[in-house]
Amino acid sequence: MNNNYESEHLDIDEFYVIKSIFINQQSNQRKLADVLGMSLGKINKIINTLRKKDYLTIKGNISLKAKKYISNCYPKKATILAAGYGLRMVPINTEEPKGLLEVRNEPLIERIIKQLHEVGITDISIVVGFMKEHYEYLIDQYNVKLIVNTHYNTRNNIYSLYLAKDRLENGYIIPCDIWFKNNPFSTVEDPSWYLFSDKLTSKSNWIVSKSYKVKHTKDQIGNRMIGIAYLNKMDADKLVRRMSALIKAKKYDLFWEDALAEKNNFLINGRIIPNSEHAEINSYEELLELDSNSSHLENEAIQIIENTFKIDKSDIHNIHTLKKGMTNRSFIFTVKDKRYIMRIPGTGTDKLINRQEEYDVYEQIRDESYTERVLYLNPKNGYKLSEFLEGTRNSKADSWQDVTKCMNLLREFHQQKHSVNHKFDIWKQIEFYDALRNAPSAYKDFLITKDNVLKLKPFIEDNISNWTLCHIDANADNFLINKEGRTFLIDWEYAGMQDPDLDIAMFAIYAGYSKEQFDKLIDIYYQDKCDEITRYKIYAYAAVGGLLWSNWCEYKQSLGLDFGEYSLSQYWYAKEYSKLVLNYLEKNNA
Known part of the structure; x- marks a missing residue:
């Protein structure tokens, strides 16, 4: 008899047979074949081999050698x-x-x-x-x-x-x-x-x-x-x-x-x-299929969809995440072969966004054809249900053809002079995000940069000539373009009364434009008729917006969300464009 059981290793079929006999105390070959899904001939062959190796007795019972082998096979x-x-x-x-x-x-x-x-x-x-x-x-x-x-x-x-x-x-x-x-x-x-x-x-x-x-x-x-x-x-x-x-x-x-x-x-x-x-269980629909009575199917977002369309949860199909956005979590779903988007506010957004003000903006622009059709918006918690704009794509900040379409729509929107009862006070928002961070900035020269940005306030306020509803977050991702070239502007949660030139700067800093690209953007919006003071005011807004979103990113990072290079680029705009405009003002006041 070979007693060196530690060095001998059973192949997988041999082990399954030994394991089945050990656990079930059953050596009937026909029953083993049924349990293991093997042919009777294969079972007979394996048992004969195990007898020759002294893992089974002549009667087909587990041997001492097999028991010692199995003693090393207990999951721990x-x-x-x-x-x-x-x-x-x-x-x-x-x-x-x-x-x-x-x-x-x-x-x-x-x-x-x-x-x-x-x-x-x-x-x-x-x-x-x-x-x-x-x-x-x-x-x-x-x-x-x-x-x-x-x-x-x-x-x-x-x-x-x-x-x-x-x-x-x-x-x-x-x-x-x-x-x-x-x-x-x-x-x-x-x-x-x-x-x-x-x-x-x-x-x-x-x-x-x-x-x-x-x-x-x-x-x-x-x-x-x-x-x-x-x-x-x-x-x-x-x-x-x-x-x-x-x-x-x-x-x-x-x-x-x-x-x-x-x-x-x-x-x-x-x-x-x-x-x-x-x-x-990888999706809502898989949970629904396995247990339609699961308590977790009674979700606020699902209840909103059920109530809005007067349907049952089983009528909601093809649920999948749209994207993991910077502020919110959104998902697409289908009801009666038509697609919709449900927005669920992300972590900390209750401190960042006034949902009543967002509701007021959507009420103001609800009849405009260039934005999404909102079917439900809760002014208290920000849950939003809207139609999916089929056949559209996000505009590309590196395509000047796309950028021209975006600026044409932005100019048209600004000229409509929509009005709401709140403004986006960018100076207060900078301080607000700064305080939310509840810790010193990670940037060593932050206080110097912040001081430089705040020095731009008189220059900006002395040169505001227009005041209207602005998008504030008018970046390339929020402009959609369909196959016919029609352009849409969506996601108005930051919108409020402001200087339209701020929207131009926001587009540029989100896109990470160089100064040459920035100037081209300004020329497209102003159709080559932008004066020098206005151009430098837009540069100043780039510094202000950069500091705003840099503070926003640092607050989000305290919640465990890291926006990587985007965060660094926003601080760069705050630092470099504040110095650019201050140098310009110093030269012109000399």
């Missing part, structure tokens, strides 16, 4: 990944992280934890980030540990798993947004595996062979990836090495599964389950 821990936004879960993810969505009166993550407990696994860590506080109760209730991913908004889940790299051997990796009809975990595991569904999809490039090998498919269709894996020590060490190399190379945009891929093969075997055995 689990890591649940729950840090991400779950952007596809819009609008639910505005109120609850996706791991805590309830299916049949049970949070997804609690069901996973209970299933792990059923197979004796109590060493459970959860990697959290977005709405991390919502998971805190699990510490007391289930004795789990939380690992906080502070970069959840900028790095993909490879970074989340990397934070748990010291606890992957002999353990499960589990996404938080998955629901299993039957427990997918086991008291005994040996070969590492990644879980796939038998459903084929164009969203997967991996196919699982009959021998459980996972290979890259050339057919652009593969087995649906479920996201759960089990790793033994050898494969856990290999995965950690590969993840560490990718993190060192700052490949933060990858999924952790990318570290399993090696050319056209997976590092570990695949395991297949019927697609009917699980549900992945």
